[in-house]
Amino acid sequence: MTAARRTLVALGRGAALAGLALLGLAAALVMLTAALLTFLLGLVFALPPAVRLTRAVTGLARDLSGRWSGVPVDDPYLPAPSPPVPQADGWYRDGRTLYKKPTIPAFNKRWNWMIKDPATWRDLAYLLAAPVTCGLVAAAPLLTAAYGVLRLAGGDPLGVVWILLAAGVAYWYAPWALRVHGGVAAVLLGPTEKTRLARRVSHLDAARTEVVDSQAAELRRIERDLHDGAQARLVAIGMTIGAAEQLLETDPRAARALLDKARDASAAALQDIRRLVRGIHPPVLAERGLGDAVRALALDSPLRVHVTVDVPERASAPLESAAYFAVSELLANAARHGDATEAWVDVSARGPALRVTVTDDGRGGADPGRGTGLRGIERRLGAFDGVFALSSPAGGPTTAVVELPRAFPLRVAPRSPWRMLGGVCWALWPIALFPQGLVAMVLKLAGSPVRSWFLGLYMPEPFQWPVIVGMMLLGGGLLTVALTTTARAMREKESGCG
Amino acid sequence: MRVVLAEDLHLLREGLVHLLRAHGFEVVAAVESGPELLAALVGERPDVAVVDVRLPPTFTDEGLQAALAARRRVPGLPVLVLSQHVEQLYARELLADGSGGVGYLLKDRVFNGEQFVDAVRRVAAGGTAMDPEVIARLLASNSRNEPLGRLTPREREVLELMAEGRSNAAIGQRLFLSDSAVGKHTANIFAKLGLAPSDDDNRRVLAVLAFLGSRPS
Numbered sequence: 001m002t003a004a005r006r007t008l009v010a011l012g013r014g015a016a017l018a019g020l021a022l023l024g025l026a027a028a029l030v031m032l033t034a035a036l037l038t039f040l041l042g043l044v045f046a047l048p049p050a051v052r053l054t055r056a057v058t059g060l061a062r063d064l065s066g067r068w069s070g071v072p073v074d075d076p077y078l079p080a081p082s083p084p085v086p087q088a089d090g091w092y093r094d095g096r097t098l099y100k101k102p103t104i105p106a107f108n109k110r111w112n113w114m115i116k117d118p119a120t121w122r123d124l125a126y127l128l129a130a131p132v133t134c135g136l137v138a139a140a141p142l143l144t145a146a147y148g149v150l151r152l153a154g155g156d157p158l159g160v161v162w163i164l165l166a167a168g169v170a171y172w173y174a175p176w177a178l179r180v181h182g183g184v185a186a187v188l189l190g191p192t193e194k195t196r197l198a199r200r201v202s203h204l205d206a207a208r209t210e211v212v213d214s215q216a217a218e219l220r221r222i223e224r225d226l227h228d229g230a231q232a233r234l235v236a237i238g239m240t241i242g243a244a245e246q247l248l249e250t251d252p253r254a255a256r257a258l259l260d261k262a263r264d265a266s267a268a269a270l271q272d273i274r275r276l277v278r279g280i281h282p283p284v285l286a287e288r289g290l291g292d293a294v295r296a297l298a299l300d301s302p303l304r305v306h307v308t309v310d311v312p313e314r315a316s317a318p319l320e321s322a323a324y325f326a327v328s329e330l331l332a333n334a335a336r337h338g339d340a341t342e343a344w345v346d347v348s349a350r351g352p353a354l355r356v357t358v359t360d361d362g363r364g365g366a367d368p369g370r371g372t373g374l375r376g377i378e379r380r381l382g383a384f385d386g387v388f389a390l391s392s393p394a395g396g397p398t399t400a401v402v403e404l405p406r407a408f409p410l411r412v413a414p415r416s417p418w419r420m421l422g423g424v425c426w427a428l429w430p431i432a433l434f435p436q437g438l439v440a441m442v443l444k445l446a447g448s449p450v451r452s453w454f455l456g457l458y459m460p461e462p463f464q465w466p467v468i469v470g471m472m473l474l475g476g477g478l479l480t481v482a483l484t485t486t487a488r489a490m491r492e493k494e495s496g497c498g
Numbered sequence: 499m500r501v502v503l504a505e506d507l508h509l510l511r512e513g514l515v516h517l518l519r520a521h522g523f524e525v526v527a528a529v530e531s532g533p534e535l536l537a538a539l540v541g542e543r544p545d546v547a548v549v550d551v552r553l554p555p556t557f558t559d560e561g562l563q564a565a566l567a568a569r570r571r572v573p574g575l576p577v578l579v580l581s582q583h584v585e586q587l588y589a590r591e592l593l594a595d596g597s598g599g600v601g602y603l604l605k606d607r608v609f610n611g612e613q614f615v616d617a618v619r620r621v622a623a624g625g626t627a628m629d630p631e632v633i634a635r636l637l638a639s640n641s642r643n644e645p646l647g648r649l650t651p652r653e654r655e656v657l658e659l660m661a662e663g664r665s666n667a668a669i670g671q672r673l674f675l676s677d678s679a680v681g682k683h684t685a686n687i688f689a690k691l692g693l694a695p696s697d698d699d700n701r702r703v704l705a706v707l708a709f710l711g712s713r714p715s
Contacts, residue, residue: 263609263610266606266609267606267609270582270604270605270606271606274582274583277582277583278583283552283582283583283585284583284585284587284588286558287551287552287558287559288558288559288587292587295587296585296586296587299585299586299587299590299639299711300586300635300638300639301639302638302639302640302641302642303642341642
C-alpha cells in the first residue's frame with residue numbers, strides 16, 4: 001500500500017468513526033430518554049430496546065477498534081440469564097409472585113441483567129464521550145479541509161492554506177487518530193477489572209475440575225500399574241526365594257535355579273518401575289531440565305529431530321513437565337501418523353512465557369478433536385493457562401505451538417511516567433470542556449452579561465469564539481489523552497501479570 | 499586393580515564394595531557425593547571408577563558431571579557409570595571425547611556379578627561397556643536408517659553385542675559361533691554400513707557407536 005493510499009484509507013476510516021460517533025450520540029440520547037421514562041414514569045418496557053440499540057452501536061465500535069486500530073476489545077457484558085424454569089406445579093416463580101407463563105419472569109430476568117450490568121452504563125458513557133474524543137479527533141483533518149473549502153467558496157484565497165495544512169499533517173495524524181479511538185474503546189468498552197476477575201474465576205473453576213479429574217485418573221492408572229506389575233512381581237520374588245530356602249539343604253541345584261528365576265523377576269520388576277517413572281516424571285527432565293530432556297526425546301525418536309533451545313533459566317518443574325509431555329506426544333504423533341522423516345523443535349522464552357514449537361514434514365491433517373493424545377496435551381496445559389495451537393493442513397507441514405505464560409519471573413518495568421500525565425488529564429478535562437467551553441458558549445449565545453470566571457468572555461470580541469471553541473477542543477483532547485494513557489497502563493498491567 | 503566407587507545408597511555401596519573385593523579389586527575410596535567423587539578421582543587416579551549418576555547434594559546428574567569433569571582433567575580415566583535409567587544423551591556425552599574407557603550400565607546389571615565385573619574389567623582396559631538397553635534404543639531410533647535395514651538378523655545380533663563393547667571372542671561365546679564366523683559377520687556389517695574395517699576391538703566399537711549416533715539433532 002502506498003503512503004498516499006494508506007493515508008486516504010486512514011482518513012476514510014476516521015470519517016466513518018466520526019459518523020459512528022454521531023450515530024452513537026443519537027443512540028445515547030435514545031438511551032437517556034428510555035432511562036428517564038423508566039425511572040421517572042415507570043415505563044419499564046422502554047429500556048430493553050434502547051439497551052439493544054446501544055449494544056449494537058458499541059458492538060460495531062468494538063469491532064472497528066479491533067480491525068482498524070489494532071486494539072481488539074472483548075465483550076464486557078455479563079452472561080445472559082438462562083430462561084426461567086417452571087416449578088414442579090408448572091408455574092413460574094419470580095420472587096414472591098407466581099406466573100402461569102414464562103414471559104414476564106423472562107422479561108424481569110433480562111431487565112435486571114441489563115440494568116445491573118455496569119457495562120450498560122459504561123456503554124452510555126462511551127457514546128456520550130465519543131463525539132468529543134473519537135469523533136472530533138478522527139475527523140479533524142477532514143473538518144479543517146472542509147473549512148478551507150468553505151473559505152474558498154466564500155471567496156477567500158487563504159482557504160487553500162487550510163486545505164494544504166490538512167493534507168500535510170494527515171499522513172502522520174490520521175493513523176494516530178485511529179489508534180486513539182482504539183485506546184478510548186479499550187477503556188470504556190472493554191471488560192472492567194471486576195468482570196475480568198469474574199470470568200477468570202469461572203475459567204479457573206473449570207480448569208481446576210479438569211485437573212483434579214485427570215490427576216485422579218492418573219493416580220488410578222499408576223496404582224493399577226504398580227498393583228499388576230511391580231507389586232505382583234515382588235510377591236513372586238518373595239515366594240521364589242522362600243521356595244529356594246526350603247530346597248537349599250535338600251536340592252541345592254534346584255534352589256540355585258529358583259534364585260536365578262528370582263533375580264530375573266527382580267530385573268523385570270525394575271523394568272516395570274522404570275517405565276512407570278518415565279510416564280510420571282522422566283528422570284532426565286528432573287536431572288537436566290527441559291532443554292536436555294527434549295534433546296533426549298529427539299535422540300530416541302526415529303525422526304531426524306533438530307532441537308534449538310533458548311531459555312534463560314529452568315521453569316518450574318510442573319511447567320517443564322507439561323511442556324515435555326506435549327513435545328513427546330507431538331513427536332510420537334509425527335512419527336506414527338504423519339509419515340514424517342524430519343522434525344524441528346524450538347524451545348524459547350518470549351518475555352515471561354515459554355513457547356515450544358514443533359514442526360514436522362509429514363502429510364498433515366492432524367485433528368485435535370479426534371486424537372485423545374492432543375486432547376491430553378490441551379488438558380495438561382490448561383492447568384497452567386497454557387495455549388495449544390495446531391496448524392496441520394492436508395499435505396503438511398504440521399506446526400504445533402505450545403505457549404505457557406508466566407514460566408519465567410517477569411523483569412518488573414519501572415513505573416511509567418505516563419500515569420502522572422494521565423492523572424493530570426483526568427483532573428483537568430471537565431474544567432476545560434464544561435465551564436470554560438460549553439457553559440461559556442451558552443452564555444455567549446444568550447448574550448448574558450454574566451462573565452463569572454469564563455476566560456473566553458473576558459477576551460476582546462474577535463477572540464471570544466476562538467477561545468471558547470479552543471477550550472472545548474482542549475477539554476476533548478485532555479479526555480482523549482487521559483483515556484489513552486489509562487488504556488496503556490491497562491495493557492502494561494495485563495502483559496505484566498494478566 | 500584400584501577402584502573408586504561412588505554410590506549414595508549405603509546398602510548398595512556396601513554390596514558393590516563386597517562384590518568388587520571378592521573379585522580381587524582394591525576399593526581405594528567409596529564416596530557418596532559429587533564433590534567427594536571428583537576429589538577422589540583426581541587425587542587417587544584409580545584404574546577404574548564405578549559411579550552412580552544421581553548423587554547428593556543436588557540429586558540430579560552430579561555423578562555423571564563429576565565423571566566428565568575428571569575425564570577432562572585426566573584424559574582417558576576409565577569410568578563405568580551406573581544409573582536407574584539410561585539415556586542416549588548421557589551415553590553420547592560419555593563417548594564424546596572418543597577415547598574409550600567408558601561404561602554406561604543400568605543398575606540392574608550388578609545382579610549378575612560375573613557379567614558386571616567383566617564389564618568393569620573391560621572399561622578398565624580402555625574398552626567400552628554400553629547397556630543393551632542403550633543399544634536397543636539407539637537401534638530403535640535408527641529404525642529408518644537405510645544401511646541398517648540391509649543387515650541380516652544374525653548380523654544385527656552381532657552388531658548389538660559389538661555395540662555393547664564385547665570382543666569377537668565374547669560375541670562368539672554368546673551366540674555359539676566360531677571366531678572366524680564372527681569375524682565374517684563383522685566384516686559384512688562394516689561393509690554394509692560403509693565403515694572402515696579395524697582389527698582393534700575398541701576402535702571398532704567406537705566407530706559403530708559413532709555411526710549409530712551420527713544423526714544430527
